[in-house]
Amino acid sequence: MTVPDTGSSLDPTIQHPTRLALVAFLSGCAEADFKTVRERLQMSDSALSKTxxxxxxxxYVSVRKGYVGKRPRTWLALTFDGRRRLAAHLMALQSIADQARAQAQD
Incomplete structure (x- = not known):
């Protein structure tokens, strides 16, 4: 099966479901702490750290480290470029879905 030409291409960096889930989650907020992201995406610390x-x-993502009281914290945020690339990736996915729907109706 070939992927139809969408005019823009899927982004290989965020094509993996775990990476896509992370950038999609971060697109909905200014930043999120590591623990919240880990719990929301149901990932282990090591898998999230690697991602x-x-x-x-x-x-695509910026990392800020700091403290809340005496406890270390890590916050994650989607960069401007990460947001732009996610939007382009989602547009490419939508285009593929639209073309498949059109072909199915023919």
Whole structure:
């Protein structure tokens, strides 16, 4: 099966379901603490850390570390570029779905 030409392409960095879930979650907020993201996405600390590291390297996600009282905290945020790339990826997915629907009606 071939993927139809959508005019824009799917983003390989966020094509993996875990990465897509993370950037989608972060797109709904200014920033979120690591624990909230971990619980919401039902991931282990190590799996989330690896996912965040990959997205931080690609500059989709920014990481801020600090303290609340004496307890260390980590906050995650989707960068402007990450938001832009997520929007383009979702548009490409929508285009694929629209084309499939149109072909099914033919």
């Amino acid at each position: 965040v590291a990959a997205l931080e390297t690609a500059e």
